[in-house]
Amino acid sequence: MAGSTPKILVTNDDGVYSPGLRLLYEAVKDIGKAYVLAPETPKSASGLGITLHKPLRITRVRLWSDVDVYMTNGTPSDVIYLAIEEFSPHLDIVVSGVNIGDNTSIQVILSSGTIGAAAQAALLGIPGLAFSANVDEASQLEEDRETWENIKKIIRRIVLWVLDNGIPEGADIISVNFPRRVTRETRVKIAPAARIKFLQKVSVLYDPRGRKYYWLYGTLVEPEPGSDVYVVHVENAIAVTPLSLNMNPPRSSWSTMVEKLKPMVSLVEAELAGASKS
Amino acid sequence: MAGSTPKILVTNDDGVYSPGLRLLYEAVKDIGKAYVLAPETPKSASGLGITLHKPLRITRVRLWSDVDVYMTNGTPSDVIYLAIEEFSPHLDIVVSGVNIGDNTSIQVILSSGTIGAAAQAALLGIPGLAFSANVDEASQLEEDRETWENIKKIIRRIVLWVLDNGIPEGADIISVNFPRRVTRETRVKIAPAARIKFLQKVSVLYDPRGRKYYWLYGTLVEPEPGSDVYVVHVENAIAVTPLSLNMNPPRSSWSTMVEKLKPMVSLVEAELAGASKS
Numbered sequence A, B: 001m002a003g004s005t006p007k008i009l010v011t012n013d014d015g016v017y018s019p020g021l022r023l024l025y026e027a028v029k030d031i032g033k034a035y036v037l038a039p040e041t042p043k044s045a046s047g048l049g050i051t052l053h054k055p056l057r058i059t060r061v062r063l064w065s066d067v068d069v070y071m072t073n074g075t076p077s078d079v080i081y082l083a084i085e086e087f088s089p090h091l092d093i094v095v096s097g098v099n100i101g102d103n104t105s106i107q108v109i110l111s112s113g114t115i116g117a118a119a120q121a122a123l124l125g126i127p128g129l130a131f132s133a134n135v136d137e138a139s140q141l142e143e144d145r146e147t148w149e150n151i152k153k154i155i156r157r158i159v160l161w162v163l164d165n166g167i168p169e170g171a172d173i174i175s176v177n178f179p180r181r182v183t184r185e186t187r188v189k190i191a192p193a194a195r196i197k198f199l200q201k202v203s204v205l206y207d208p209r210g211r212k213y214y215w216l217y218g219t220l221v222e223p224e225p226g227s228d229v230y231v232v233h234v235e236n237a238i239a240v241t242p243l244s245l246n247m248n249p250p251r252s253s254w255s256t257m258v259e260k261l262k263p264m265v266s267l268v269e270a271e272l273a274g275a276s277k278s
Helices: A019-028 A076-086 A113-123 A138-143 A145-165 A228-233 A251-273 B019-028 B076-086 B113-123 B138-143 B145-165 B228-233 B251-273
Strands: A007-011 A033-039 A058-064 A067-072 A093-100 A128-133 A173-178 A188-190 A198-206 A212-220 A238-243 B007-011 B033-039 B058-064 B067-072 B093-100 B128-133 B173-178 B188-190 B198-206 B212-220 B238-243
Touching: A007 A019, A007 A076, A019 A033, A019 A093, A019 A128, A019 A138, A019 A145, A033 A076, A067 A076, A076 A113, A076 B198, A076 B212, A093 A113, A093 A138, A093 A145, A113 A128, A113 A173, A128 A145, A138 A145, A145 A173, A145 B251, A173 A228, A188 B251, A198 B076, A212 B076, A228 A238, A238 B251, A251 B145, A251 B188, A251 B238, B007 B019, B007 B076, B019 B033, B019 B093, B019 B128, B019 B138, B019 B145, B033 B076, B067 B076, B076 B113, B093 B113, B093 B138, B093 B145, B113 B128, B113 B173, B128 B145, B138 B145, B145 B173, B173 B228, B228 B238
Parallel strands: A007 A033, A007 A093, A033 A067, A093 A128, A128 A173, A188 A238, B007 B033, B007 B093, B033 B067, B093 B128, B128 B173, B188 B238
Antiparallel strands: A058 A067, A173 A238, A198 A212, B058 B067, B173 B238, B198 B212
């Protein structure tokens, strides 16, 4: 860090027109050189999807007076690779958000494009931070100036800290979820992710021609105390959640896992050994 | 299990027309009642994306003589919720695949629709299995009858075992990756997922009108011995990989993680406390 200007990629999954992207840019613009590249349309629930089957474009849009904003037809994860190609092979940090809607619980995290962008960065060894707010609409964020300014200060502080200290060992990314309002009384809690947040439901409907269709939606489950969902939705506090991308069972339980699966492997090998030679 | 007919959901992310789906169905059709519902078009790299912003349809297609095949405009994750609504609220197991292309390494797993479907099932408490094959094209699978028949037998054996024993504690899903060819000599190895598999690259190209565009592609990295990538690509063996969806740092290191993040939290709280009341 010392003596150099950090290169910061600012992105999101709600698209370039989201006020959350503007808020995130404002929070980090004085820290270093900030590049803004985001999807042209909302890519919510795109997860870590990468676009391999079609050409991607990057277009400059005249959106804000103080910085060039770039948009792409790709996903948040595509953005990381495009930014490395287009702006710099040496990004110091990737910040993603501020998402309209919190990204709490594993269920939501695994499908979140906001977190996906931070995760892709982490896979490339670039510190990744994801920021999300428990608001239903962008206007709620824009109209509440106190919350807007407080979120901005908090993001700035966290980015500076991570640029100095890195992501703590044992985690790959840090996800920060803000409650509906952030005031000087708002508390900050380090909280693990709950497993699920929504009971996903299916609404069965009929179109004007009488044909059946389906619409998915979720209803909140009772959150486990101490979890990210609880901190944000019940305590109205800020949840700081370190996340690991390592989906392997913990090293300490690996040999137990192998023992449990061995009988299955033996059955499969026996099946194969009995297979006829062709 | 005893005395009841297991309800099996068969899905994939390559779409209903993939021979891999047919292979998977053939492998499990005699085990119980198999429902086949899959995306109408390939949804590769869709991860755990859920479609909340548009209506979903389910259409029956006359594709195979021995079973009704249903297709949807949704993602593999949507399929789980649609199947519960449409077929049965009590699915005993969800099998996803056989994907054209292996799903090895965390990098690929996190964006895989094949694994996404199994993961969504697991979040709902339904055992989820993902099957993938290291082939470039579906025809390679269809034309190699020995491999086809062996994969079928192996899947059948694994599904029967999981119906009897469940997914081992500490894992949420099991992902199985087959090498290019599966013969009676092929070995089966329990292998953890590597972190990355591809160095993602960006090709910069120009269209006939001279406008720049980008195409993402990946080149294989040298795989770590013992990892799923190594087992499938170097040893040409079958990799059985138990995966956990818990992205929280291991419980044993949580307090250390909290200690590391506390200084950051203190800085943020100090920043907030100094904020002006509005």
